[in-house]
Amino acid sequence: MLVVAEDEQQTVQEARAGEPEAWSVLLRRYRLPLYAYVFELVQQEQTSLDIVQETFINAARHIGGLQQDDKFGSWLFNIAHQKCAQHWRQQHPEEIAIDPQHEDYPDVEAGPQELLIRKEQEAEFMRLLNQLAGPHRAVLVLHFVEDFSLDEIACITGTQIGTVKSRLHYARKAFKKLWEKKHENPA
Amino acid sequence: MKTPRELILERHQAAEAKLEMIRAEDLAKYARASAAQPSGRVQPSFSLAAAARNFWQESLWPWRRTWLGLAAIWLVLLALNLATNERPKVASHKMPPPDPELMAALREQRRLMLQALEPIAPPPALHPKIPGPRSEQRQTMILA
Numbered sequence: 263m264l265v266v267a268e269d270e271q272q273t274v275q276e277a278r279a280g281e282p283e284a285w286s287v288l289l290r291r292y293r294l295p296l297y298a299y300v301f302e303l304v305q306q307e308q309t310s311l312d313i314v315q316e317t318f319i320n321a322a323r324h325i326g327g328l329q330q331d332d333k334f335g336s337w338l339f340n341i342a343h344q345k346c347a348q349h350w351r352q353q354h355p356e357e358i359a360i361d362p363q364h365e366d367y368p369d370v371e372a373g374p375q376e377l378l379i380r381k382e383q384e385a386e387f388m389r390l391l392n393q394l395a396g397p398h399r400a401v402l403v404l405h406f407v408e409d410f411s412l413d414e415i416a417c418i419t420g421t422q423i424g425t426v427k428s429r430l431h432y433a434r435k436a437f438k439k440l441w442e443k444k445h446e447n448p449a
Numbered sequence: 450m451k452t453p454r455e456l457i458l459e460r461h462q463a464a465e466a467k468l469e470m471i472r473a474e475d476l477a478k479y480a481r482a483s484a485a486q487p488s489g490r491v492q493p494s495f496s497l498a499a500a501a502r503n504f505w506q507e508s509l510w511p512w513r514r515t516w517l518g519l520a521a522i523w524l525v526l527l528a529l530n531l532a533t534n535e536r537p538k539v540a541s542h543k544m545p546p547p548d549p550e551l552m553a554a555l556r557e558q559r560r561l562m563l564q565a566l567e568p569i570a571p572p573p574a575l576h577p578k579i580p581g582p583r584s585e586q587r588q589t590m591i592l593a
Contacts, residue, residue: 280481286473293468298461311464315471322479326486351511378450387453388460406453 274331277322289318292335295407296342302403303346303396313349317342336414339404343418350396390440398433401426 270291276284293314300317301310320341328337379387391399397419404410404418412430416423451459509516 277477277480278484280477280484282473282477285476285480289468289471289473289476293471294458294461294465297464297468298457301461301464302457307464311467311470314468318471318476319479322476323483325480326483348506351507378452379456380450384451384456387456391457403457407457409454 270334271331274325274328274334278325278328285322288334292338293318296338298407299339299400299403300342300346302391302399303343304349305392309349313342313345316345333414333417335408336410336418339408339410339418340420343400343420347420387441390437393440394433394436398429398436401429402433402437405430 273284273287277288296317297310297314300313301307304310304313317338321338328334391402394402400419401415404415410418412423412426415430416426419426421429
């Protein structure tokens with residue numbers, strides 16, 4: 263993950279005890295990244311707002327069952343992901359996501375911070391991101407926005423770590439291809 | 450220059466105001482209610498209504514067209530079955546009277562079979578003559 267405040271575990275403990283200030287801290291920390299992730303999956307503003315709200319309410323109701331306080335972030339994103347998946351199933355019952363065959367991919371790839379986007383490339387970046395398939399976009403956003411580890415992304419998306427590696431590999435490859443293609447042929 | 454994170458979050462910055470509708474006080478209240486439970490953790494509880502709703506949402510509703518199609522097929526089959534309503538004719542079919550010659554031949558064949566299968570009486574057993582003891586023979590000879 264990105265820089266996680268050392269006292270987040272303390273904040274989570276206080277939130278479990280029902281401290282409003284602790285929930286306020288967690289809300290400020292996670293609501294926008296969570297909304298960004300949900301929006302990139304469902305592409306609907308009101309649905310995304312509803313899912314984020316339901317996610318926090320669920321988290322508050324079930325925080326007693328959270329085993330590892332330092333995993334609060336991935337746990338929260340997992341709740342949101344399940345809600346997105348439920349929404350997706352209702353909207354597209356006949357579609358089944360198919361992953362390519364699992365292969366061995368390198369565990370360590372360039373971190374998201376290494377990619378820097380110039381001002382004139384921003385709109386293009388978002389457009390290319392939206393061109394990726396849903397599962398690929400999901401892992402890439404988790405990777406970009408929160409820099410979750412492969413294990414954490416696997417927990418969030420409820421998939422095997424091999425699937426995450428595969429998706430992340432293909433997502434980065436597809437994104438890079440689109441990015442290079444665009445900048446080779448700007449027209 | 451921006452990182453992807455900065456760019457993605459900036460794109461959704463406008464939603465921040467709407468996200469403020471989620472109140473920390475409400476969340477704290479839910480958490481306190483959860484902590485007040487005896488085990489301190491939310492126990493999964495089985496409820497028939499929740500199970501039925503879950504079954505509806507996950508098994509029926511996503512494949513509603515398939516289920517409707519199957520139901521339509523069954524209705525068509527039922528309608529066809531009721532419309533044709535024919536009884537099998539095997540039961541009402543009467544057998545013609547048997548041929549007397551054939552019956553006589555069968556009776557004769559049966560009689561021969563019974564004769565062939567009749568148990569044969571065993572011959573009377575011949576008891577071998579057992580000679581008496583030597584002392585009796587000797588006495589007979591002396592008396593003679």
